[in-house]
Each structure stands twice: as C-alpha cells, then as structure tokens.
Amino acid sequence: MRPNAALALALLVILSPVAAWAAPDEAVLAAVKAQDGPYRETLKGLVDVDTGTGDVPGLAKVEAVLRSRLEAAGLAVESRAAPAFGGNTLIGTRSGTGTRKIMLLVHYDTVFATGDAAKRPYTERDSRAYGPGVADAKGGIAMILHLMAALETLRFDRYGTLTVVFNPDEERGSRGSRDEIARVAREQDVVLSFEPSFADAGVDAVTVATKGINYASLTVKGRASHAGGAPEAGRNAVVELAHQILQLQDLGDSGKGTSLHWTVVQGGTKPNIIPEAARAEGDMRYFVPGEYDRVLTQARRIVGSHRVPDTQVSFDLARGRPPLPQNPATQALGERARAIYGELGAPLALAEIGGGTDAGYAFQPDSPAKPALLESLGIVGGHYHSADEFAVLASITPRLYLATRLVMEVSQESGR
Ligand SMILES: [Zn+2]
Structure with missing residues (x-):
C-alpha cells in the first residue's frame, strides 16, 4: 500500500x-x-x-x-x-x-x-x-x-x-x-x-x-541577471512560478474526489542573481479516470497567462498508479x-x-x-x-x- x-x-x-x-x-x-x-x-x-x-x-x-x-x-x-x-x-x-x-x-x-x-x-x-x-x-x-x-x-x-x-x-x-x-x-x-x-x-x-495518483510538474524558464546591477534585464522565474502556483490552486474537484497539491518548489541559485529557472512538483489524486485529461487540459490553458513577460512555462502530468x-x-x-x-x-x-x-x-x-x-x-x-x-x-x-x-x-x- x-x-x-x-x-x-x-x-x-x-x-x-x-x-x-x-x-x-x-x-x-x-x-x-x-x-x-x-x-x-x-x-x-x-x-x-x-x-x-x-x-x-x-x-x-x-x-x-x-x-x-x-x-x-x-x-x-x-x-x-x-x-x-x-x-x-x-x-x-x-x-x-x-x-x-x-x-x-x-x-x-x-x-x-x-x-x-x-x-x-x-x-x-x-x-x-x-x-x-x-x-x-x-x-x-x-x-x-x-x-x-x-x-x-x-x-x-x-x-x-x-x-x-x-x-x-x-x-x-x-x-x-x-x-x-x-x-x-x-x-x-x-x-x-x-x-x-x-x-x-x-x-x-x-x-x-x-x-489513482499522477505527478504534476511545473517548469519556468526566465533570464538571469545581476540583482543589484541590472535587475531589469532579468526575468524572474521564481516570481512567475509563484504566480502559476496561485493560478493552479483550484484544479481539484472535491465533488469527484480530485485533488492537486503543490508540494515541492525549487528555484534560484544565489541571492544576488535574478533566478533563471524554477520548478514545482505536485501530487494529484483522483477516482474518476477522465480527471487526468481534464486537469492536464485546464492546467495547460491556465499556464498560458503569465505575470512576468518573456518567461516560458510548461506543465506536465506523469501518470502513476491508476x-x-x-x-x-x-x-x-x-x-x-x-x-x-x-x-x-x-x-x-x-x-x-x-x-x-x-x-x-x-x-x-x-x-x-x-x-x-x-x-x-x-x-x-x-x-x-x-x-x-x-x-x-x-x-x-x-x-x-x-x-x-x-x-x-x-x-x-x-x-x-
Ligand atoms: Zn501494501
């Protein structure tokens, strides 16, 4: 089990x-x-x-x-x-x-x-x-x-x-x-x-x-830059990741027993660098087989809306046990x-x-x-x-x- x-x-x-x-x-x-x-x-x-x-x-x-x-x-x-x-x-x-x-x-x-x-x-x-x-x-x-x-x-x-x-x-x-x-x-x-x-x-x-369980992952690619010298040249992947996580909060459906929780986040390398990359992992649980497709489709539509311009965001959902x-x-x-x-x-x-x-x-x-x-x-x-x-x-x-x-x-x- x-x-x-x-x-x-x-x-x-x-x-x-x-x-x-x-x-x-x-x-x-x-x-x-x-x-x-x-x-x-x-x-x-x-x-x-x-x-x-x-x-x-x-x-x-x-x-x-x-x-x-x-x-x-x-x-x-x-x-x-x-x-x-x-x-x-x-x-x-x-x-x-x-x-x-x-x-x-x-x-x-x-x-x-x-x-x-x-x-x-x-x-x-x-x-x-x-x-x-x-x-x-x-x-x-x-x-x-x-x-x-x-x-x-x-x-x-x-x-x-x-x-x-x-x-x-x-x-x-x-x-x-x-x-x-x-x-x-x-x-x-x-x-x-x-x-x-x-x-x-x-x-x-x-x-x-x-x-069933599926493994969600969210990847953001931004642009690194010196946080003191040229922050405006950077594209902050961590800020965009935070925005996406908030946008993706409500993909669950308690009526159907579907949940999606973001459980791991990673991003940035040093305090003085605008972070170039960030990623998050999530845990999806569901009873209804069709929920895999619904969550994937909705999430991919949602991540199209960015807060930090010029960042690339991708959402994936790996299938685990059905x-x-x-x-x-x-x-x-x-x-x-x-x-x-x-x-x-x-x-x-x-x-x-x-x-x-x-x-x-x-x-x-x-x-x-x-x-x-x-x-x-x-x-x-x-x-x-x-x-x-x-x-x-x-x-x-x-x-x-x-x-x-x-x-x-x-x-x-x-x-x-
Ligand atoms: Zn067992």
Missing part, C-alpha cells in the same frame, strides 16, 4: 443497520480456526526475512518459500522477472471443477531496510503481532496461503481456476510487475486483493475504491463480504481510500464489470510503514473466514 493510504482513509460508506444475517457456516469456521496457529507460524517466517523493494537476495529467499508453498498446495507456478527494481512476480494456478476464474493478489516486498528484520523480528505482545511488513502485506500473503489450506480441509475445489499473484515491487509503484498484474487480471472473473485493513479507522473495512473507481461489480462484492462478515456478528464498512494499490492495475477501465475487484482482504493492522506497524491477532480468524467464504461463494455463482 502506498505511504499515505492509511492516513487518507476517507469517506467511509457507513453500514446500513445490521440486518438479520445468516448463521456462520460451522464447517468453514472450524476449518479457519484450525489455521490460526499455522497462520502465525507462516507470518513469522515471512516477517523474519527482509524483503525491502530491490533487496534481491531477501526477495529471492521469500520467493523460494512462496513457490514451494504454492506447489505444495497443488498450484503450477511460474516466475516472471520484474525488471525495474529486481525480484520476480510469482504466478501460481490451480484448476478446480467449476468455471469461475478467481485471482488472489498481494505483494511480498516491504518499505523496510535490509537489517530491519534482524533488529525487529516477529513478536507478539498485547494481542498484536509486530515486525517489518507484518500487516503490509505479509499478513495478506499468509491469508492467501491459509485460505487455500482451509479450502483443502473442506475439500472445496468448485472454482474454475484459482490464480495467486505475488509481486515484488508494489511499494515502488509496481513498475516491474504492473503489466503482468493487468495481463493476468484481464483473464479473471474475480480479483481479490489482500492489502491490510485499518484498525485505526475504528471499524473493520474492505476497500471498494482507491485513488484508480480503482467506484463501480457496481466491486460494490456487489463488497456487499457480499459484509453479509459474510455479518455471519460472525461483525460489522464491515466499505471504504474509499486516498492511497493507491495494485487493484488499480487489475481494474480494466474498458470492461469495468470484469473482473470484479475487491481490495483490503488482508489482515487488520495499522501504523503501516513505521517501526510500530502491527497486525491484530484477533482478526486472523474472521478475516480467514471472510476470504475463504468469499472464494467459495464466487466459485459457485453462475458466470456473467
């Missing part, structure tokens, strides 16, 4: 009054309860190896563990190189007796440095587990491995195919794995993504929409998840978050109904990307129940 996903948890779509939920499926509940101890063993094994993005030896070590676990669970596994930062994307597939194609997705890299796992190995205290990446997203990896173990106990194989994708570079934007994620997702009916949920939000949630926009297929999966959680008497919110996840790459803008996507099926935790990152141990059973039942339910529905 990207750095500010947790902080930007916004717009909780609050629960309708809890209806009369069905009773829990006792066989599934027993099967997932039996996974609690093994889940924690798996999690410890994963957390105690450093897998910071680009830590190729650590990633290779965990990749080998994951490969053998998937193969032991009856999946045929292939590795695809993720070129940008190193490491491989693992893709495991297993066929069942049904028709529905289901993908389980999460990343195995973390934001932490090599050596952190030795300094802060997996520990459990006060009903929480701690360690680098314990929730984001190693708790999600363990969730996938142990929901498959629960399905095995239940002798359930009524899916068409079960495809597991573990990627090694999510924390750096999945540059080396995003095409692979999109390619595999395109073949699926359902994609379940296992980023963690947020204990800090006060209510357990799955995510039905994530924002959004998972609100859509009916995801909403329906979210409602289904709430009904399943309700069987345990537990409320579940459907959240929209300001951070982006790989669900954005799995989403197919040209066919929004397929695959149907749901995010944040991993463990409940908090303080992501900090030394205090934790996972809530009491969430293992309900979350495994949710994921296992969800796979079983979507396996058995008829195809669209």
Whole structure:
C-alpha cells in the first residue's frame, strides 16, 4: 500500500443497520480456526526475512518459500522477472471443477531496510503481532496461503481456476510487475486483493475504491541577471512560478474526489542573481479516470497567462498508479463480504481510500464489470510503514473466514 493510504482513509460508506444475517457456516469456521496457529507460524517466517523493494537476495529467499508453498498446495507456478527494481512476480494456478476464474493478489516486498528484520523480528505482545511488513502485506500473503489450506480441509475445489499473484515491487509503484498484474487480471472473473485493513479507522473495512495518483510538474524558464546591477534585464522565474502556483490552486474537484497539491518548489541559485529557472512538483489524486485529461487540459490553458513577460512555462502530468473507481461489480462484492462478515456478528464498512494499490492495475477501465475487484482482504493492522506497524491477532480468524467464504461463494455463482 502506498505511504499515505492509511492516513487518507476517507469517506467511509457507513453500514446500513445490521440486518438479520445468516448463521456462520460451522464447517468453514472450524476449518479457519484450525489455521490460526499455522497462520502465525507462516507470518513469522515471512516477517523474519527482509524483503525491502530491490533487496534481491531477501526477495529471492521469500520467493523460494512462496513457490514451494504454492506447489505444495497443488498450484503450477511460474516466475516472471520484474525488471525495474529486481525480484520476480510469482504466478501460481490451480484448476478446480467449476468455471469461475478467481485471482488472489498481494505483494511480498516491504518499505523496510535490509537489517530491519534482524533488529525487529516477529513478536507478539498485547494481542498484536509486530515486525517489518507484518500487516503490509505479509499478513495478506499468509491469508492467501491459509485460505487455500482451509479450502483443502473442506475439500472445496468448485472454482474454475484459482490464480495467486505475488509481486515484488508494489511499494515502488509496481513498475516491474504492473503489466503482468493487468495481463493476468484481464483473464479473471474475480480479483481479490489482500492489502491490510485499518484498525485505526475504528471499524473493520474492505476497500471498494482507491485513488489513482499522477505527478504534476511545473517548469519556468526566465533570464538571469545581476540583482543589484541590472535587475531589469532579468526575468524572474521564481516570481512567475509563484504566480502559476496561485493560478493552479483550484484544479481539484472535491465533488469527484480530485485533488492537486503543490508540494515541492525549487528555484534560484544565489541571492544576488535574478533566478533563471524554477520548478514545482505536485501530487494529484483522483477516482474518476477522465480527471487526468481534464486537469492536464485546464492546467495547460491556465499556464498560458503569465505575470512576468518573456518567461516560458510548461506543465506536465506523469501518470502513476491508476484508480480503482467506484463501480457496481466491486460494490456487489463488497456487499457480499459484509453479509459474510455479518455471519460472525461483525460489522464491515466499505471504504474509499486516498492511497493507491495494485487493484488499480487489475481494474480494466474498458470492461469495468470484469473482473470484479475487491481490495483490503488482508489482515487488520495499522501504523503501516513505521517501526510500530502491527497486525491484530484477533482478526486472523474472521478475516480467514471472510476470504475463504468469499472464494467459495464466487466459485459457485453462475458466470456473467
Ligand atoms: Zn501494501
């Protein structure tokens, strides 16, 4: 999950009054309860190896563990190189007796440095587990491995195919794995993504929409001149940049959830020189795919109006992770998840978050109904990307129940 996903948890779509939920499926509940101890063993094994993005030896070590676990669970596994930062994307597939194609997705890299796992190995205290990446997203990896173990106990194989994708570079934007994620997702009916949920939000949630991110940049070229001797010969790029930033303040659209914030500025070289160059960087977030074009077009029109004559201004918008926009297929999966959680008497919110996840790459803008996507099926935790990152141990059973039942339910529905 990207750095500010947790902080930007916004717009909780609050629960309708809890209806009369069905009773829990006792066989599934027993099967997932039996996974609690093994889940924690798996999690410890994963957390105690450093897998910071680009830590190729650590990633290779965990990749080998994951490969053998998937193969032991009856999946045929292939590795695809993720070129940008190193490491491989693992893709495991297993066929069942049904028709529905289901993908389980999460990343195995973390934001932490090599050596952190030795300094802060997996520990459990006060009903929480701690360690680098314990929730984001190693708790999600363990969730996938142990929901498959629960399905095995239940002798359930009524899916068409079960495809597991573990990627090694999510924390750096999945540059080396995003095409692979999109390619595999395109073949699926359902994609379940296992980023963690947020204990800090006060209510357990799955995510039905994530924002996309784009990187704005604003460049001004002026003319240098001595600030004391010949200031009139200069063209002050910093003054023009300030003017442009003020003009570009209102490109957001809160009704659509679009924001653009200018976050970095640079300009000038010495106090006695009228600055020749200045630049600014901005952070754009959005839910609605068309907002990229709107912001780019409006910004380029706006920057045509200058305050300092003879300066050149350019505006650029580099695409980052795309959004998972609100859509009916995801909403329906979210409602289904709430009904399943309700069987345990537990409320579940459907959240929209300001951070982006790989669900954005799995989403197919040209066919929004397929695959149907749901995010944040991993463990409940908090303080992501900090030394205090934790996972809530009491969430293992309900979350495994949710994921296992969800796979079983979507396996058995008829195809669209
Ligand atoms: Zn993550």
